Amino acid sequence: MAAAAGVAALGTTLALAPGASAATTLGASAAQTGRYFGAAVAANKLSDATYVGILNREFTMVTPENEMKWDATEPTQGQFTYANADRIVNHARANGMRVRGHALAWHSQQPGWAQNLSGTGLRSAMVNHVTQVATYYRGKIYAWDVVNEAFADGGTGARRDSNLQRTGNDWIEAAFRAARAADPTAKLCYNDYNTDGQNAKSNAVYAMVQDFKARGVPIDCVGFQSHFNSASPVPADYQANLQRFANLGVDVQITELDIEGSGSAQADNYGRVVRACLAVSRCTGITVWGIRDTDSWRASGNPLLFDGSGNKKPAYTATLDALNSGGPTTPPTTTPPTTTPPTATPPTTTPPPSTPPPGGSALEGGGEGPQGRGRQAPSVPLTVVKSGRAPAITKLEPAAPDVAAGHAETENACGADVRPEHAPADRGEAGTHLGVARSARSAEGIPAIHGGGGSQNGQLGAGASTTFGFQGTGVGPSATPTCSAS
Numbered sequence: 001m002a003a004a005a006g007v008a009a010l011g012t013t014l015a016l017a018p019g020a021s022a023a024t025t026l027g028a029s030a031a032q033t034g035r036y037f038g039a040a041v042a043a044n045k046l047s048d049a050t051y052v053g054i055l056n057r058e059f060t061m062v063t064p065e066n067e068m069k070w071d072a073t074e075p076t077q078g079q080f081t082y083a084n085a086d087r088i089v090n091h092a093r094a095n096g097m098r099v100r101g102h103a104l105a106w107h108s109q110q111p112g113w114a115q116n117l118s119g120t121g122l123r124s125a126m127v128n129h130v131t132q133v134a135t136y137y138r139g140k141i142y143a144w145d146v147v148n149e150a151f152a153d154g155g156t157g158a159r160r161d162s163n164l165q166r167t168g169n170d171w172i173e174a175a176f177r178a179a180r181a182a183d184p185t186a187k188l189c190y191n192d193y194n195t196d197g198q199n200a201k202s203n204a205v206y207a208m209v210q211d212f213k214a215r216g217v218p219i220d221c222v223g224f225q226s227h228f229n230s231a232s233p234v235p236a237d238y239q240a241n242l243q244r245f246a247n248l249g250v251d252v253q254i255t256e257l258d259i260e261g262s263g264s265a266q267a268d269n270y271g272r273v274v275r276a277c278l279a280v281s282r283c284t285g286i287t288v289w290g291i292r293d294t295d296s297w298r299a300s301g302n303p304l305l306f307d308g309s310g311n312k313k314p315a316y317t318a319t320l321d322a323l324n325s326g327g328p329t330t331p332p333t334t335t336p337p338t339t340t341p342p343t344a345t346p347p348t349t350t351p352p353p354s355t356p357p358p359g360g361s362a363l364e365g366g367g368e369g370p371q372g373r374g375r376q377a378p379s380v381p382l383t384v385v386k387s388g389r390a391p392a393i394t395k396l397e398p399a400a401p402d403v404a405a406g407h408a409e410t411e412n413a414c415g416a417d418v419r420p421e422h423a424p425a426d427r428g429e430a431g432t433h434l435g436v437a438r439s440a441r442s443a444e445g446i447p448a449i450h451g452g453g454g455s456q457n458g459q460l461g462a463g464a465s466t467t468f469g470f471q472g473t474g475v476g477p478s479a480t481p482t483c484s485a486s
């Protein structure tokens with residue numbers, strides 16, 4: 001008991017020795033296989049103590065349910081409002097959780113002024129919106145749903161008709177390119193529903209991702225919303241579908257999971273979904289679309305893991321058990337991105353100063369500092385020695401790796417901000433500690449080495465290993481730093 005309390009106080013999740021007791025929260029359990037477990041969060045519920053208590057205890061990723069959408073962030077053209085989204089982002093970061101941004105470009109929940117635009121006016125407004133919002137949150141977002149729900153339902157495999165689609169078929173890649181230019185550190189996802197199994201719609205998304213990878217359009221991940229009920233059950237080929245997308249060289253994420261039902265049937269379905277993700281090494285995490293049944297957009301279907309009073313349902317237990325028992329012991333691994341670095345001129349808007357979250361995952365490993373824009377560094381081994389919501393990293397060795405004019409953002413590789421003891425690395429000064437805080441990236445315009453590859457943005461379980469590399473945009477002599485942190 002005393003030992004367990006000590007671990008809890010530290011907020012760390014230690015490696016499970018054979019026979020050791022399983023993790024007791026969704027987030028800690030998911031972290032054991034290098035994954036996150038998230039929830040959609042509404043800003044107006046952050047004053048609800050029961051809600052916040054569950055959120056802080058169970059989850060390691062947060063998606064603003066509505067607060068980052070176009071109508072919320074740009075209600076008047078050119079005037080951006082981030083107060084509600086900031087409340088969620090700040091809460092998440094203050095409690096060691098990461099953030100999935102949702103959603104930059106979508107046919108729905110557009111402000112009235114955008115609904116009334118068309119053609120080049122709408123296209124440039126959309127690109128500007130993506131640029132401004134992704135720039136504002138640069139360094140704070142694990143993954144963006146850059147484009148949401150752009151394909152039609154039914155058997156045609158066609159794009160959904162929308163004002164955005166009518167600006168030209170290349171609107172999706174325009175959004176992705178703008179997002180990459182604005183925030184090179186965030187994973188960029190395409191997100192949709194009814195794509196959870198193999199069907200005409202998911203085939204069309206698959207073809208688009210394949211085309212983007214072939215042409216170097218920046219895309220890192222595909223989100224599968226996974227809203228299930230009796231009319232839209234968990235597909236038999238759910239895992240196979242996740243896997244075929246992963247085989248294209250993108251991460252896959254379950255982004256809006258909810259399953260209507262009750263009791264053991266609902267629990268069994270949650271278990272199936274979790275096991276499917278764990279069986280796909282590039283399935284990097286699961287997000288449920290709300291916390292309590294009463295928080296759900298489909299509240300009458302009781303589709304979530306906690307009842308209206310905040311009690312754990314059988315679906316919760318099945319989810320936790322699946323997280324604890326299933327899946328590979330190795331974390332999700334990814335190959336370094338192969339997409340061409342953005343060539344667009346970065347926006348001039350200065351991102352807001354950001355403070356590091358208190359959490360971090362300790363790591364051991366190294367990186368090779370390349371020179372030259374876009375050069376891919378070789379991958380190097382990286383081992384997490386502690387994971388979970390650890391206290392901020394206070395030690396990083398060696399003290400002075402020879403990283404010239406830049407810093408590696410190992411948040412991408414380690415799954416949480418990992419900060420060196422001394423500030424100079426954050427400022428990217430040559431010959432200082434290997435800087436690792438993505439949030440401090442080059443506010444002064446210092447060339448940076450952007451994290452990439454490896455288990456980019458994934459969380460490594462305790463004792464797990466992966467590799468990572470990064471793309472350099474700095475200049476300097478060849479360097480092969482190694483680092484460790486504790």
Ligand code: G3I
Nearest residue numbers: 040065066102103108109148149193225227256289296297
């Ligand atoms: O905030 C207003 C409130 O002031 C007003 O009194 C009330 C009256 O209807 O509406 C409130 O806004 C609602 C908003 O949710 C916040 O509760 C909107 O009407 C309502 O349409 C909106 O629904 C959201 C829906 O997206 C809109 O498309 C849901 O909360 C949200 O869960 C849902 O999320 C989507 C994902 O973004 C994309 N995938 C599907 C998913 C479920 O529909």
